Every structure is written in structure tokens, then in C-alpha cells.
Amino acid sequence: MAKTIRDESTASAYWAAVNTFCALKDVHVIADAPVGCYNLAGVAVMDYTDAIPYLENLTPTSLTEREISSSGSSQIVQETIEKLMGSGKQLILVSSAESEMIGSDHQHMLAMKYPSVRFFASDSLGENEWQGRDRALAWLFDQFDDGQPSQIEPGTVSIIGPTYGCFNSPADLAEVKRLVTGAGGRVAHVYPFESKAAEITKLKNSAAIVVMYREFGAALAEKLGRPVLYAPFGIEETDRFIGKIGRLCGTPEQATRFIAEEKRTTLSPVWDLWRGPQSEWFPTIRFGVVASKSYADGIKHVLGDELGMQCLFSLDSAEVDNNAVRKEIVQKQPQFLYGRMPDKIYLAEADAKSRFIPAGFPGPIVRRALGTPFMGHSGVVWLVQEIVNALYDTLFNFLPITRRQQAAAPTKPLKWTPEANAILDGIVRKAPFISQISFGRELKRKAENLAASRGADTVTPDILQQLG
Template sequence: MGKTIRDESTASAYWASVNTFCALSDVHVIADAPVGCYNLVGAAVMDYTDAIPYLENFTPTSLTEKEIASSGSSEIVRDTITKLQEPGRQLILVSSAESEMIGSDHERMLAMQFPLVRFFPSHSLGENEWQGRDRALEWLFKNFDDGRPAAVEPGTVSIIGPTYGCFNSPSDLAEIKRLIAGAGGRLKHVFPFESRLSDISDLKNSEVIILMYHEFGSRLGKLLNRPVLYGPFGIDETSTFIMELARLLGCEQTGEAFIAKEKQTVLAPIWDLWRGPQAEWFPTVRFGVVAAASYANGLKKFLADEMGMQCLFSHITEETDNTALREQLASVQPQFFFGRIVDKIYLAELDAKTRFIPAGFPGPIVRRALGTPFMGHSGAVFLLQEIVNSLYDMLFNFLPLNRLSEAGETPTQKPEWDAEAEEFLNEAVKKAPFISQISFGRELKKKAELLAIRQGKKTISKETVSLVL
């Protein structure tokens, strides 16, 4: 019997191809897909929000029961292509799970009737979104490269990776651009986010290629046959990135001067936080991560290896067993959880005293502002700032507030605690995040005493605490 999948961790390769191709301004995507849900990406709700713009270069064929059950989709595809053809517009036909299930393969029909239209089988049923994006980028180069040998322009850098539906892309992209300029590089292309299809042939003329993400883009990077760097996280990795990029560009002195300036400006808040009283909390902070590979590994490297916080777990989204993750959260709760909406739901189901910070999709989160990076030196400052602010917010719960309470809510005569109940209470409190253990224990103790009074008991037993939990 196969394993039951509790929640999907990634979107399909269909969404990946649409989000990749639609980022190109001179491409129009035709999705061989049914009426309804497959129109959603054109209405800006992929992965709940992400503030994806309305995709004017996206048209579904709107398959109905007729095409799926009997006639096939060739006729409706031909009609859609005829309506959309115009000079300067490259049409790309993409298969969906439904069209793949009925065996729609339009290669032969397109070769005979529409030789300029390309067909991309999305493999929606067999690949996840990272595999889909990786293959889509490789396919674009193989189908639209001009075939000329590379003519490398010294000092130029191109970025590959940002597509619709990638968490925090605008802000992290802005940080990578800033680092490139600081290291002495000249930005050539951001592909496909800020490019035209015609730019793909020019990528191989860049002196250095930067892949924004570890999870996809490597196939295209290998085809371009240029030196490749990846988007960095934290302080040390970013400084190494700057110097390696400067070395490849022949700008070592520029890179060194840039890092020196970074320490005095962008990175100054980290030094200030490290010298302040809040630094005493860092070794006590326990955190967990479930995100795409770049973010899962990057957050662990910065927060644990550099800042000295305790990483309880760091799971890569596409490999995560969500059922096992929920069981893990039931036994040990991090103080901070960087994750997706499904993880936030698990925390709510367990009534966990954990501060959730969005770090991946799916999730109802908009990340279009340029001031919320996770990558680079700016990302290190932003992340540490968010954690320290959250720690201060948690301390608010310890303030001795004069709360309005209902009659009978505060026990007039407190019951006695037996030893077994106290030990059981202490073990339960230890599972809560460190900084919230005091307030959690106080709340739990109060509830147990109220329950005992309602039950007419003078002594609190382990059973009473269990009922409260």
C-alpha cells in the first residue's frame, strides 16, 4: 500500500513551465488545459497570492468534457493558435495534466500546420515545479539559441532563475544586483524575469552566470559553459561570493573595497545587535525550517553556523514527509519556524507557542517589496532584525498586566499539586520554545487549578494536567 500524502509540498511542472515562459515579454503561452482551475495563474492567484501580475500573455484552450472524453484537443488547439498568431509574438503550447492523460501530442500537427509554434510537454504528472523550471530553461536555450559561438563581453554578469511563483524573488533579486555592482560587474540580463526570448542567445556572452537558486537552473548553466555562482546567504558566504565574483571579473581591489564599505554600512546593525543585551538570547533560540533548498540551507547556515542559534531541523520542501514533520512538531516545538502555509496549519493544530515566519510557497504571502531580502548582506540584517523584534514581542507576554477577568477565573483557594503532576507539567513546558516557557507554564498551571476547582478536587493530579493539555 502506497504512502498517503498529507499535503502537497510543491506545485507541478505545468505551473513551473507557465511561470517560466510567461515571464518572457515576447512569448505568449497557450495552455492545453481545461476550463476553471488552470485559468487561475492568469488571474494572479498562483500559490495563493505572491502578487503575480495579470498574465496577458497566457491563454488556456479551455478543454471541456467533449475534448477530454472523445474528440481530443487538436481542433481546439488549432483554433486557439489561429486567433493568437501575430508578427513578433512567439507562441509556446504547453501540455497540462489533463491533456497528457488523454495522450495529446501536438508535435506532428504543429510541424505541418504551424512550424513556428513550439510545443513543450510539461510532464505535469511526473515532475515537480523545480524539475519543471529546470527543464523549461534548458528547453528554451536548445530551441531558440542562435547557434553562434560565444563572444564573451568582459565585466558582464547575467542572472538566471527568477520566475513567477518563486518566494521573495523581487527583493532577493534586488540584493543580488546590488552585490554585482559592488563587486565591479555590469548586469547584462536577468533571465527570464526581465528578458525577452531573443535574449537567451546573449546569455552565453556573459563573463559570469549567477544562478539565483540551487533547486533549478543548473541545466541551462552547464549549456552556457560559463563560470557559475549561486545566490549567497549570510555574512561569510556573501563576502566569499563578492570576492569570487570580483576575481572572475578581474576586479579584486573593487571587491575588497566593497566588503570594507559593507562592514561600515549595511552590516553595521548586526554588529550593534551582537553587542547589545539581546545577543544573550541567540544561543537559546531554537528554530526550524521547511523551504526550498536555497532557503532551507541558507537559513541554517546563517542563523545556526554564524549566529549560534539552535537549528532543530532544516527540511527541503520537495523531500519533506509532511506527516513525519507534524509528528516531529508534536514532540519538539521550535521558537521560530520558517516555512509554508501547511506548516503554519500544523502549528495551529498543535496549539504550538511558535512564531511562524513565511519562507516559502505555498502560502498566502505577498513578497513584492524590495526591502525584505533573505539573501546577501541585506538579507542577513533583515532576518536578524525580524528575529530580535519577535523576541521583544514575545517578552510582552511576561508583563504583569491588569487584565479584566470573568468571575471565577482566578482561583480564590489554590489546590495542592502532587509530585507526579508537577513533574508532568515541567516536562510539558520543556517542549515549548525556551523564551515562552515561563508564560506557557504559568498559563498551563492556571488552567489546571481552575479545572481542579470545577471538579471539586483539592489536589491536582497528573490526570488533571493531561486533560488541560
């Protein structure tokens, strides 16, 4: 029996290939795809965000019913190639789900007529975007490696991973580059974001490789045969990252000095917030995360392991069943939820009072500025800063403000049955710790006003139930 998937969390390997190949400056992608299909990536509708620019180096074959139902796509592929042969860019033909369904495999045709054009079978029907990116990055190296032995360039570091459609890539990439440089390394390549196909073979000459994401990039890193590090989250992990970069690049003393300087400068806001009165709230904060593996594990590590907040759940969005996610959100209702648009919808369905913070796609969120990192030391500062700002905002929402249309309080005190008091206590305990007193007072006022409006002198459980 076919499995029903609720709220698909990832795009297909076809979009992964497009978002990977189009990031290379000297590549032009031919998408063997139906009319209009290419527009999704081109205008970034795929992830409901403008994180993806308009892709000028993407041309579709614009398959129609004729090609799909009878003639196949070979002829229209050849016509598209002919139009682009003079572009001066490396042409890569990518299959789509539609072309795969009709069995279009152009490998032989390209070898015979257009040997300079590469064909990438995206396996759009079988792999998600993380699997597709992992395979596409490794495939590019296989295609463009010059076959020569590596010649290590001391002190150089190459970063693998940032592609179009990755959440928060600009800010996190800027932080990783800052850490590498601070430790004494030189960023030689950012692949594929700031690279060309002609430069791919040079990756093997780096003294060290940094893989940005746990979701993909490991296959290529293994091919390169160089020491591999993963982009860090949290203070301790970042310190270790800086130290290892220093050792691999031959600059251990500079790395040690940089760590000390980071604690005096970049991390100083964390110490200020930790020593302030708001730090007493940290152990009471309950949070949940639904995001790609790098961010799910990273946020849990920073907020839970290092800052002592309560992590109710941390889920890899590529692996979870969204029906189970929905139930967990409804049942636990964390004070803070880091997630995607589906998770925000689940909160709205439950009328939960959780503070939603974007942490992944799909979602209508713009992350093009460099000042919102999750990774590295700067990421710790940003995460803590946003938590504290949200806590103060929560306090504001529970200030005893007298509204113009507020109903008058009952003229005489009302009684409460023990059952009603027990229900009130249970509701209040679920509210954020810092606002429980004001929240309880407001709920009690509403219940007594409702009872008084009905001429009752006692608040009973049915009154509280009618308040929702």
C-alpha cells in the first residue's frame, strides 16, 4: 500500500542538482523538464523564500505532452544544446522526474554528438534533496578532476556545502570563514557557492576541508582524502574547531590567541546575559526543534547542553513523520519552537502560545543578511540574544494593562470550587514560567467575570472549560 506523506519536508534530488550546479559560475544547466517546471527554482517558489536568486544559467527543454507521450525528449534536448553551444559555459544536462518516467537516458547520445556536455541522472523519484546534493557534489569532482596527484597548499582550507536553497547559508558561511581566517587558515575555495567547475580539481590541494552540513558533503570529502572538519555549533565545539584548524594549517599559536580574543569580544554578550537577572529564566525554558540534522542537533547542543534549557524534542525534518511531529507539538507545546512553516501551522491549529523561530525550509523566511548565524561563536550570541528578547516580549504580553473595552470586575468576591481551582492550577503550570503569575491572575479575572455575567456566585469547572 502506498504511504501517505503529510507536508513534504524536503524537495527532490532534481532540485538538489539544479541548486548545486547553478551555483557554479561557469556552468549552464539544461533541465530536461516540462514547460514551466524550471520557473520554480528560478523565482524561488520551491521553498517559499527569496533565498534563491533568479537562475540565469538554467534553461529547460520545456517538455510537452508530445515528448512525454510519444516521441521522447532526445530531439528537444539536442535542439536546446545547439542553442547554448556558444555560451562559453560548461553544459550539464539534468533529468527530472518527468523525463525519468519516460525513460530518457541521454548518456549515449551525448557521447556520440556532444562529448563536452555532461549528463546527470538526478534520480528525482528516488532521492530527496540532501541525498541529491551529496551525490551531485561528488559527481562534479569525478567529472572535472584532472587525475593528477594532489599538491597540498599549506594553510589552505576549502569549504564544502553551501548551495542554493540551504537555510541561512550566507550568515553561517560568513561565520565559518571568519573562524577559519581567525585561526590562521586561508579560505581557498567555497564549493560550489563561490567556485567554478574548472576549479573543482583544486579542492584536493587544500590542507583541510570543512563540511558545512551533516546532511551532505561527506561523500566528496571522503574522495578528497584530506582532513575533514564539520562546521561547529556552540562555544566548546567552536573552540575545538579553531584549535584544529590552527594545527592543520600550521598556526596553533594564532588559533590559541584567537580563541582568547573571541572570549573577550565576540562572546562577551553571552557572559553579560548569563550574569544578568534573565539567566535565572534559562533553566525554566522548554524548547523544541524540527529542522535539518545540522540545525536540529546544533540548536539542541547550544540551548540544551551549554545553556541548560529543557529540550523537549529535537527532530531531523528529513526523517520524521510529520503526523508524529504535529502530535508532539500539540502535546508538549514548547515555549520556543524552532522549525519550518509546517510546524508553525501545527502551532496555529493547536492555538499554542509557543514562540516560533524559523530554523529551516520550507518557510517564508529571508536569510540573506550575514548577521543571523546559528553556527560558531557568533551563532551562540545570536541564539541567546533572540531568546532573551523573546522572554522580555513575553513579559510585555502579560503586563496588567487596562483596556478600554475591558469588562468591569465583579462587585463582590466569588467563590471557587476545589475542582475549578485544580483546573486553574493545571492550566497555569503549562504557561511559560516567567509569566505564570500574571497569566493566572488574568485567567482568574476572566473566569470570575464570566461567572458574574451569568449571575453565579461560584466559579465552577464548566466556566473554565468555556474559556477554552
